[in-house]
Amino acid sequence: MNPTSDLGSEPDDFDPHELEPGDFRDEVYSFEFWFQAVDGYLRDRPYGHSVPGREVTLEPSRREALITTLCNYCVGETAALEGASGMIEFAPNRHAKIFLATQVVDEARHLEVFLHRLADLGVEDPEAEIVARANPSLVRFKERLLEFVAGRDWDAAVFAQNVVLETMENTAFRAHETTADPVTAEVLDGVIKDERRHLGFGENDLGARLMREPGVRSRLTEIRAELDPLVLGTFEAAMGDLGADTARREALGREYLTAIERLGLA
Amino acid sequence: MALNKSLGPDYVKGIRVAEPGPGVKSGTGLNKGTLMSDFLNAYSIQRWLELCPQGYLEDTVYGHGADEQEPLIEDEVLREAEIRTTVQLVVGERAALAASSGLVNAAPDYPSKRFLATQTLDEARHVEIFTQRLYDLGVKKDDLESTIDQFANPHLVKFAEVLLEKVDNKDFVAGVVGQNIVLEGMAFTVFEMLEAGNRQLNPKFAHTLEGTIADERRHVGFGENRIGSLIRQYPEKKPEIERMQQEMSYHMLNTFSSAFEESEEARAVEKELAQEAGVESAEWQGVDLASADTSELEGALENTVINEFKTRLARIGLEYQAPQGV
Numbered sequence: 018m019n020p021t022s023d024l025g026s027e028p029d030d031f032d033p034h035e036l037e038p039g040d041f042r043d044e045v046y047s048f049e050f051w052f053q054a055v056d057g058y059l060r061d062r063p064y065g066h067s068v069p070g071r072e073v074t075l076e077p078s079r080r081e082a083l084i085t086t087l088c089n090y091c092v093g094e095t096a097a098l099e100g101a102s103g104m105i106e107f108a109p110n111r112h113a114k115i116f117l118a119t120q121v122v123d124e125a126r127h128l129e130v131f132l133h134r135l136a137d138l139g140v141e142d143p144e145a146e147i148v149a150r151a152n153p154s155l156v157r158f159k160e161r162l163l164e165f166v167a168g169r170d171w172d173a174a175v176f177a178q179n180v181v182l183e184t185m186e187n188t189a190f191r192a193h194e195t196t197a198d199p200v201t202a203e204v205l206d207g208v209i210k211d212e213r214r215h216l217g218f219g220e221n222d223l224g225a226r227l228m229r230e231p232g233v234r235s236r237l238t239e240i241r242a243e244l245d246p247l248v249l250g251t252f253e254a255a256m257g258d259l260g261a262d263t264a265r266r267e268a269l270g271r272e273y274l275t276a277i278e279r280l281g282l283a
Numbered sequence: 284m285a286l287n288k289s290l291g292p293d294y295v296k297g298i299r300v301a302e303p304g305p306g307v308k309s310g311t312g313l314n315k316g317t318l319m320s321d322f323l324n325a326y327s328i329q330r331w332l333e334l335c336p337q338g339y340l341e342d343t344v345y346g347h348g349a350d351e352q353e354p355l356i357e358d359e360v361l362r363e364a365e366i367r368t369t370v371q372l373v374v375g376e377r378a379a380l381a382a383s384s385g386l387v388n389a390a391p392d393y394p395s396k397r398f399l400a401t402q403t404l405d406e407a408r409h410v411e412i413f414t415q416r417l418y419d420l421g422v423k424k425d426d427l428e429s430t431i432d433q434f435a436n437p438h439l440v441k442f443a444e445v446l447l448e449k450v451d452n453k454d455f456v457a458g459v460v461g462q463n464i465v466l467e468g469m470a471f472t473v474f475e476m477l478e479a480g481n482r483q484l485n486p487k488f489a490h491t492l493e494g495t496i497a498d499e500r501r502h503v504g505f506g507e508n509r510i511g512s513l514i515r516q517y518p519e520k521k522p523e524i525e526r527m528q529q530e531m532s533y534h535m536l537n538t539f540s541s542a543f544e545e546s547e548e549a550r551a552v553e554k555e556l557a558q559e560a561g562v563e564s565a566e567w568q569g570v571d572l573a574s575a576d577t578s579e580l581e582g583a584l585e586n587t588v589i590n591e592f593k594t595r596l597a598r599i600g601l602e603y604q605a606p607q608g609v
Contacts, residue, residue, distance in 0.1 A: 059332060064329055098387065102399075103385070103388055
């Protein structure tokens with residue numbers, strides 16, 4: 018695709034937020050826009066990284082911790098893949114359906130790159146490892162999200178998936194990126210860029226919904242009260258797997274709570 | 284679906300590919316005897332990225348060249364016929380989007396989920412590019428849904444409903460046969476015919492169709508290879524799936540019949556204009572697309588689609604069921 022053709026001759030000056038709402042949706046929630054967004058950071062990065070030779074040999078305990086962490090990333094990404102694909106059917110309009118279709122591929126790609134990373138680390142049966150190492154809080158979160166989706170509950174599903182889950186992942190991935198080996202860090206970098214786009218969709222969709230119907234906020238607050246402990250439980254276990262001290266565990270939880278508070282949705 | 288629950292992640296291990304699919308070129312390693320797990324890995328997101336957005340869609344806008352425009356259609360009958368045809372494409376692709384996304388959760392293994400994720404975005408892209416063509420033909424954005432409601436063929440809507448009922452029930456095997464063999468097989472052939480007919484008259488639309496044909500070929504290939512092994516394992520599913528195929532085929536043939544009937548006037552105008560413009564004849568399946576009448580076109584399309592169905596269904600161990608009363 019031609020990255021400049023739809024954006025005029027000076028794509029660097031283009032700011033979709035200056036568009037009218039209808040034009041914004043046409044522009045941003047499209048295959049064309051998605052490809053322009055991802056092409057810059059995915060081209061020449063097969064399976065999310067471009068660094069042959071940057072692979073480092075990890076100490077056994079660090080490798081073991083990384084495998085557990087990646088297995089749980091796979092649980093989260095499977096939740097997001099199944100959640101986003103299930104939401105397409107009851108999405109309220111064509112733009113939302115097309116955006117979610119782009120998200121489906123993003124989430125599937127995340128699952129793929131994490132599975133690939135597990136294979137790099139010598140895990141022979143990643144699917145069995147994922148089942149064995151899955152964090153119970155995260156599994157419960159996934160179940161709850163998919164219940165919202167099965168119930169065709171748009172507000173709850175967007176909030177759980179595109180706000181809470183994406184914020185949780187964004188917080189965890191950013192924290193991990195700072196300490197990860199070079200290959201894992203580069204993989205995480207591409208994933209984080211996608212997650213920002215997904216979070217933006219959730220914020221826009223629910224923000225507009227709250228403008229029209231402020232009463233929805235109390236519902237979102239209830240859902241958040243139910244999901245926050247699952248997120249914090251996931252962090253707690255993840256930090257335990259990594260051998261993090263109490264201060265670091267608390268910091269991660271605080272960072273998530275601050276990020277979600279800042280959105281002002283619930 | 285109940286069947287899905289019995290298919291664990293170990294399911295694909297050790298199963299071998301029956302035959303390479305039509306979208307699978309020789310030399311890719313996906314030949315007879317390839318391990319199913321290896322075959323599914325070749326349908327990865329990475330491969331899709333390289334093949335599709337970074338491959339044949341590179342330097343395109345809404346599927347065609349950036350400098351290509353929809354030809355101005357002054358004749359109102361012809362313009363309405365183009366809108367009517369494009370509406371059917373949007374309806375079909377919306378069904379395909381709903382089906383492929385709905386099947387992700389029913390897929391029994393990660394590689395199938397990942398392939399269906401790429402198919403979901405392919406179908407969303409098709410919805411987008413055909414919707415864009417409606418705008419290019421002069422449909423106003425505010426009139427999009429009413430235009431689709433006005434022109435959508437009721438038989439095509441019914442065709443989609445039969446498929447989506449299986450998807451709603453999370454019936455992975457029936458859903459993939461309905462989607463990737465029947466719907467995609469039909470779309471693939473219709474797109475090929477439209478592409479051949481538009482190559483000279485409307486290169487922009489022909490190029491748009493080229494990309495969708497390449498996508499559909501991949502989807503059909505996945506359907507044949509993934510489902511063949513499941514049908515062999517669950518032969519008791521055959522009668523139900525064959526009934527679905529028969530019902531979908533019934534609605535498909537009725538869609539063709541009413542579509543060609545509605546297009547007779549436009550076809551006459553089109554032939555006249557082609558003659559005036561000295562357009563060279565384009566042949567498809569032995570039919571001269573510039574001079575054939577609607578009954579010849581309908582016959583060629585029906586025969587081609589049904590022969591495709593027979594071949595593809597046989598590859599997965601099913602027998603084509605001719606619809607009754609068409």
